[in-house]
Amino acid sequence: MLGITVRRASVTGRFFLVYGTAISLLLGCLLAYFSGPSFASSYPLFVPIFGVVGSMGGLTVFTSDRTKGVLEYLIAYGYSPRRLFADVLLTTLVLVSIVVGIGVSVSLGVYFAEGHTVTSTLTIGMGVYAVPMAFACAAFASTVGVYWTTLSSPRQGINSPVGLIPFIGILPALVTLFAITAIALSGPVSTTTLLLILGSGTGLVAIVVIVLLVSMGRLLRRERFLSPA
């Protein structure tokens, strides 16, 4: 089932997937080629944004399935709402891995091809912030999106959950960056502090997602998954 859902998400959310991957690639390659060592500190900041945008296909499929009555069938077959949400979450994570995988690997390839080497800034930026935060933000976006979709009546366009969720999805990344900025304003930030803030940000988002997943049965009644039509 997950394989089919991923394929459907790639098709119905192809605009998001192509857009997220393409911009990530373009920006990464431009920064790696032209900006030199500053790539290590600038590119990681953008990766979670592309991850969130590119993975919206999972939520698109969920929203469409709810509106069209597909979820009603699946619940009748015995699928629990939690299982349905877990499918969305896993689909989202697969899509993020495509966007981030392509964007980061190609950009790093260009960066190393230009003669740059691995630095601690690059390692922390990519390994502790960019990649984990991209997955965390995308998971956060799809979790909030599922709750929002099921708690509201269907809407189309920019005012729909699918239209607005990318802005909400990147909030954890922005909050983390603001926290680092606030600390940096009062003095130099040690590597330990930086690692602590970045790790805490990702961890906190992961905890929120897990709590919302586990609580889904209690917080969202089954009738929320039925089409309002």
Add this chain to the structure above:
Amino acid sequence: MGSATNVPDSSVSAGNGVGIDCRSVTAGYLGSRVLHQISFRITEPSIYVVLGPNGAGKTTLFRTLAGILRPYEGEVYIGGEPVDRQSSRDRLHYLTHMDGLPDGLSVREALEFFARAEGAQARDVDRVLDQLEIRDLSAKFPSQLSAGQRKRVSIARVFLRERSIYLLDEPTANLDPKVARETRELILKLSREKIVLYSSHNLFEAREIGRYVLVIKSGQISRFDRIENVRGSRYILGIRVLQPSPALGAYDHEGEYYLRELSGPEEVPAVLRELMAQGVQIREAREMENPLEDLFT
């Protein structure tokens, strides 16, 4: 074989087959109650038409029987087991009033998706494609299908695996009469020897296919009976003629129609023959009042 009318506690049962046991069920949406203390038991394979006006609670009843909605009070048993158990779910099929076809998948892929979801095999997809004569639609996407074709594909999903109970919520809604008739015949053919709950607000459809009628009114079962017991109550024949005739002297009038109350539609041919024998030139004959309409009022 027994039947009861004017429930709250209706039961139609025969034998010890797998059946539906609905015990004092109150259910609805987000705390708002739609069904009120509904009880009935069905074990005899047959077609039960669930009738009721819009908003009476038909869909809510089906969703509760299918285990989608959890009752606020009471219990639903399928084959003697609570409906929440997977073994109960595996005994029934539910067709919603929506097509429920997933985006991004062709007809074949959609059927494969549902086959996988309910543990059917790939060969079952081929079987239903042939059974429902939709193989030529295999590669099409839902957006490329007509309403009738979409409904046919939706129904195909129900027959991917054989079940003992079928819950069909308005399967012919929004279809033109010809497609509706074909769909009805198809469902009847494929669901023989099963318990079929078939919801409709079409009174004629109920009379055509049903053996039992279960009437829901304001979230309660107002009647559960054999359809012939309901049918015999009142039948008004309306006749429109080219020229007035003394042979119609005893008939009542309503607009252009001469009215006569019969015990049932089976008397119509004899009445028409008698009138034509007396030289009455009949332009139109129709049923003026459906006895099942009384059930809704």
